[in-house]
Amino acid sequence: MVKSLTSEVEVDIYDIIFKRKSIRKYDNSPLDENVLNRISEELNNLTPLYDDIKTYIKIISGDDVKLRGMKQAPHYLAIFSENKEGYLTNLGFMLQQMDLLFSASGIGSCWQGIPSPKSHVLKSTDLKFIILIAFGMPTETLYRKDTSEFKRKSLENITDIEEAKELLEPVRLAPSAINSQPWFFTGTKDMIQVCSNKPNFLKAMLVNKYISIDVGIAIYHLKVSAEHFKKTAIITFNKDEHIPKGCNYLTTIKLESKE
Template sequence: MYSAIFERKSIRKYDQTPLPDSELASIQAEFSTLNPLLSDLNWKIEIVKAASVRNFLGGNAPYYLSFYSEEDRLSYENAGFVLQQLDLLLHLRGYGRCWMGAARPKTAAEEDLPFSVALAFGNPAEPLTRTAAQFKRKKLDAITDCADPRFEAVRLAPSARNIQPWFFSCREGKILVYRSQSSLLMRLAMPTLSRVDIGIALCHLWLASRRVNLPFNFFVEEGAPAKDGFEYVGTVSDQS
């Protein structure tokens, strides 16, 4: 998955030919390989056809991965962390994918877990990859004060409207994770999407840590230092 971080992009043009059932089944088989951010949360993913999804901003992907989760202080971060693994895995398998913040299934999931967020996918009708120079992202020092090569992968993470609402601060051997509160749009119109964004960035940090054999322990600390214009989300430690 790590290599996909450096070439993936959102795909917005799709081939409408339905995927064979065997392909959908093999995508579904990936679900059991995914790692959650939080181990004690109840969540599930469903493959939903576009006809069963309302997408308020349009989009022409033929399928959606619909994420449902029990509610928790960090359930949207967990959704971003888990579904971003599918964004990268499906990219490597040649599918186009695009996070869709304005899409939701027309009917509720069977077990009645609340819907969180969706990722559209299908066969792409545009190039799947791009070069590092084609990423439009903030500079490294705008997203972290850590001198740590793992943050290049974090810097390239996708986010709703490309806002990149994250800051990572290194203190006493730990990484403190913060979510920006500065954009009115983010606070009013998309408070849950910016939480999903944080989960996506944490997924990239986890993959970058795994690549250099560093443990990735995520937890919430009482009394973590505040940061102006940001909300503290949690802490990552590489101590096992």
């Protein structure tokens, strides 16, 4: 359960996964000062996947962004990181916590790989700029009615673990750049091997930069799902020999019962 950014209500993030969507149409008025303060607090409390990677997240306004054809939002998170092994997956995992929290709080948001911050924002840190997330009050419907509205691969196309289908359904629904869903889950229900698909040459030019972020997002959805089923997700490296052809092994998620 998480506390909403806009009220005292507690929300189950697991439920949000089944209806969230990217929001691209915003009311241009800024959010209330108290809500922006709550967002800043949450940014300081995000759980990293790897805790030895420096990150910096700044709230900026729509006027601080070069839009490159995208619609303007009133606010953006500008996300920076140290360039270290696992840094993109770490950011995907951390910032998906905000994407779901925004949605749970009635605020729209969308990961934005195409726009970039103006130069004065880039000068605010020595860390490398990675990506933006737009956010603000939506002027389109915030939620999907049910999972049939998600355009996603079927479970059979993202996993060969028969007994983990219920656990992996919220992972199937995770967002990814140009909806490429570059993930595959193999192994066993207690030791899930996380892999990324190798894109074909043309697609690679568009998505290579985002694959690791996308996988971090999916790992966060897996953590939320594991907790819903009273399990703890532990990130390890334990490559099994049976990784299917065309998949890159990334990490293993060990699931332990909470009792």
